[in-house]
Amino acid sequence: MILMQSGFKNIQFIVGGQNTVERMQYVKPLPPFSDEVISFLNELSKIVIRKGRTFSDVVTFGFWCRRAALLAEKEKYDDKKQRYGKGIVFHIAPSNVPVNFAFSFAVGLLAGNANIVRLPSKDFEQVKVICDAINQLLAGDYSYMSDYLCLVRYPVSKEVNDLFSALCSTRVIWGGDGTIAEIRKSPLKPRANEITFADRYSIAVIDSEAYLEADDKDAIAQAFYNDTYFSDQNACTSPHLIVWLGEKKKEAKELFWNKAHSYANARYELAPVQAVGKLTALCKFSANRKAVFDHGRDNLIYRIAVDQIDEGLMDYRYNSGFFFEFDAESLKEIAPIAGERCQTLTYYGIKVEKFKELLGDVKILGIDRIVPMGKSMEFSLIWDGHDLIREMSKRIEIW
Amino acid sequence: MDYNDILKNSPYSLAAPEKNTLLTERLVELTKHHYERCTPYRGMMDAYGWDPDAINNYYDIPFLPVSLFKQMDLCSVSKEAIIKTMMSSGTSGQAVSKIYCDRATANNQQKTLAKIVTDFTGASRMPMLVIDTPSVIKNRNMFSARGAGILGFSIFGSDKTYVLDDNMELNVELLESFLIKHQGQKIFLFGFTFMVWQHFYRELMRLAGEGRHFDLSGGVLIHGGGWKKLISEAVSPAEFKQRLEEVCGLHDIHDYYGMVEQTGCIYMECECGHLHTSIYSDVITRRPQDFSVCNMGEPGIIQVVSMIPESYPGHSLLTEDEGVILGEDDCPCGRKGKYFKVNGRLKNAEIRGCSDTYAVRF
Structure with a gap:
């Protein structure tokens, strides 16, 4: 040619x-x-x-x-x-x-x-x-x-x-x-x-009891930071929704977000336009859907509690530390948000078998990666549902 | 609270405590008003956890980011009551703000503007030169910010004359005959900062080079619309004034700060070079980290509140500009209220992440 x-x-x-x-x-x-x-x-x-x-x-x-x-x-x-x-x-x-x-x-x-x-x-x-x-x-x-x-x-x-x-x-x-x-x-x-x-968008699931029992909470905060703030929460692997499981959600959330705040506060610089952008995103969301905003102590972390999750929720996702939170009784409740556009699920305190059960039980079109918290950005040769080596090569049959 | 009663006060007459009481009463009332009539606004206030009874200072009233008006329709009256929709000037392809005005709000905008501006220009009408092209106001139903500004300020003028043609070129003959016709009178000039510089000042300079001089020493110029374009040409406000005076003797020059989302409540620049808040509105600067209130002299994101908007929930807005409050009630010009300066637009942040890699960004 x-x-x-x-x-x-x-x-x-x-x-x-x-x-x-x-x-x-x-x-x-x-x-x-x-x-x-x-x-x-x-x-x-x-x-x-x-x-x-x-x-x-x-x-x-x-x-x-x-x-x-x-x-x-x-x-x-x-x-x-x-x-x-x-x-x-x-x-x-x-x-x-x-x-x-x-x-x-x-x-x-x-x-x-x-x-x-x-x-x-x-x-x-x-x-x-x-x-x-x-x-x-x-x-x-x-x-x-x-x-x-x-x-x-x-x-x-x-x-x-x-x-x-x-x-x-x-x-x-x-x-x-x-x-x-x-x-x-x-x-x-x-x-x-x-x-x-x-x-695509991503979500995180945390078991409140497991979190409260963890003795490496600072490491968990770092892991969460790497999944989110490190990429301005703007990578497709960054969770925008945190789903909480277990019996001690309130207690776990308070501790988790406190730790996340201390960790991010020492590292993350929120530019004024990002602060305004987050407020704008909150207003757009709450204009259309029921939301409870947690004012927190400053603009670093925006937490918006929702009582219902579906794919439409993610049209309102934003970056720079903007999180929806949902309290669930069981893992199954994530199904409505686990459609085709859902890429990575990061987790803390949940046994891998639980996910295998889940995938067998309910229809989940999305979620191509289920990885521990902190590993969302870790590159692997199977990425976003693609077996990269095999898709970039051909297999020759010789009889 | 009837806005017309508020308007009876002259614009720079109240000291901080009285102004605070007045603003708080009116703005809390407006917040309740919009909460009841504008469903999206109510959703936002509910998410904030807004409790009208817990608020005893207008500083505590939630603010909406001004760009929301570009992204959604926010209106507190029925569609039939809307008599005009104002649009912000966006370059093509950009989203524009849509501001819905009913008769009361539109009237109050006009009356407020008059109260503020006549404090600087005097009450009598003056022959008016618009430094723009007439085509900017062709469509009377859809006001651009430029058009709205011109029409708003037209009430101070008589014999309104647009001195630029459709190609934004100065019509020298028209200018000449206008000045002859109104010789000895105080002339009112109005235009957008960049247009005044680019299409008026530069042309006067060129003409001066040819030996043609114009005397505007008896005129007053009001200009607004921001300095962004002139900063890129490295023209400071001081130089802007000085050069205009040099070329045509014009020395009574006032910049103003304002936005289409709060039309009417403009912030005029006084003789000391300070932008002033009138009693009909206020400016608060906030820290980006937590939106707490800045100290005097500390730069922050500008929040603007206005007592006018009844037909849309725009009485408390967070702008995308950075500014500094310079003082309150003690400007040497004698006007009460806060005075401040605008530093410019908030800088755009480079956000990381993996979307939007190709299509629009570069």
């Missing part, structure tokens, strides 16, 4: 160049978790952990792609010998999460593909640290990976989207229904597949 030249003029190449895109079309797909890729990511891990140590998200990525960690993941795939990458994966990273792009291309590589990545438009320092490290490796011992990676920036451009979409075998779109609709205007090859991460 000869590439249209005109689309390229708006593209800024951070890793690779126009020639890389040309050559990418001829590279050999690799088997999942190939030694070449694992060695490359392991080296990348070393550099970014050193150079990006001031960024917790860069360090997290670095730890995630160490050789030992990747080899452990590899063990989970019993069909890896029959699998190969599909060709080129085109990733559209979110503009406001710095390191997400790195997990995305790393998975693309691990699945055996060449990767074109549209980087966040914002100039995050974290992006620079990771891209510099990649360039250093590609210029040295890892030049053999050069044709597998191309990291670019470009302004909103259907022409460029068209170009990359026509080349790829898998397209990965991170986040935002609006983004997905926009990118989908660019056609894919007939056999290409697409992995989209749409706008």
Whole structure:
């Protein structure tokens, strides 16, 4: 395929160049978790952990792609010998999460593909640290990976989207229904597949008695903070609704929110517009639905008690520390809010078997992840209901 | 409480304690009024846990974020009673506020504005130059903030003349003939800050370069609409005044602060350069952390209260502006009430998270 030249003029190449895109079309797909890729990511891990140590998200990525960690993941795939990458994966990273792009291309590589990545438009320092490290490796011992990676920036451009979409075998779109609709205007090859991460919401379930018995309440507050305030409560994994179970809800809530407040107060800076935004969200909600607002001690935590939950509730969700709370008698009561748009359930003090029972008992279309409190953002190769390695690779049958 | 009785007081006549009593009585009454007549408002007050009997100071009355009027219809009268709907000026694509006015509220807006402005300009009508294009008021039923401002201030003028054409260019001949016609009279000029600068001052400068000078030293200019655009051009309020005086002798210049959501209750800038609260309204600055009240001199989010709004629940609003209360009852200009300054819009925060990655943001 000869590439249209005109689309390229708006593209800024951070890793690779126009020639890389040309050559990418001829590279050999690799088997999942190939030694070449694992060695490359392991080296990348070393550099970014050193150079990006001031960024917790860069360090997290670095730890995630160490050789030992990747080899452990590899063990989970019993069909890896029959699998190969599909060709080129085109990733559209979110503009406001710095390191997400790195997990995305790393998975693309691990699945055996060449990767074109549209980087966040914002100039995050974290992006620079990771891209510099990649360039250093590609210029040295890892030049053999050069044709597998191309990291670019470009302004909103259907022409460029068209170009990359026509080349790829898998397209990965991170986040935002609006983004997905926009990118989908660019056609894919007939056999290409697409992995989209749409706008979703998440919930948390806490057992009041278990919480009161816990002796690590500060650690729980930290875990909750990491799930919520750390991403301005604006990641799709951040809970917007807290469901309380058990007999000692009132007591547990008081303690829980006090701890959460102390932890967040020391770390989270609420900008004036966020304070006004939260008040606006409260007004919009209470104008339409019955709500009891807990004034708390300041604007850091907004708690709105609701006596009914359904999917419509989540249309009123907001960020920066804005929580609906619901008292439930049993886990089953979450069913009305666990529709397709519900992504992650984080929990504290509930046995995993309870969730398995629940999924067997009632119709739950959503909820693709059930993880302990504090782990909502932890990246895994099964994400948002997608088995990323398998969806970015093909399985070959040989008789 | 009849608003017309309140209007009998002159706008800067009451000291803090009397003003507080008056505001509290009227604003509590308005809160109850809207609670009974506006269902969405009632829901908000219920969520707040508002108890009218527990409130003995208007500082304790809940405030609505001003942007709510962009996001929902808030009205405390029947649709039939609405005689005009005012809209905020938003650039295309942005949501605009919709403010529903019945006859009483619309009248009170007009009367209040008159009381406030004549305190600065005197009671008699003056020949009026509008520094804008006439097309801004074409649709009389849907008032934009610009149009509403012009029409509101028109009551102070006679022989109202728009000096800009549809291309926002100064009609020099029209200006010339207007000034000849009204020679020796006090001229009233009105316009939006940015328009005055961009389309009037700059053009006068250019004409001065050609040797054509205009004398407006006997005029009074009232301008509003914010400094945002001029700050990007690095023009300070002081420079704005100084340059206008240099080019045409105009020195009686008053900025004002106000918003379409509380039309009528504007905050005029006095001779000392301070924005003043009249007795019909007030300004409270609040801390973003907990919305507690700021001390004098401490910058905070501006809350505005107004005794006018009866047809929509806009009597207590939290703006998106930051300001500072400079003093109360002791401005050297002699007017009572709080005086303050506006620092500008609250800064937009960069929110993290993973939605909206592509479509609109950049």
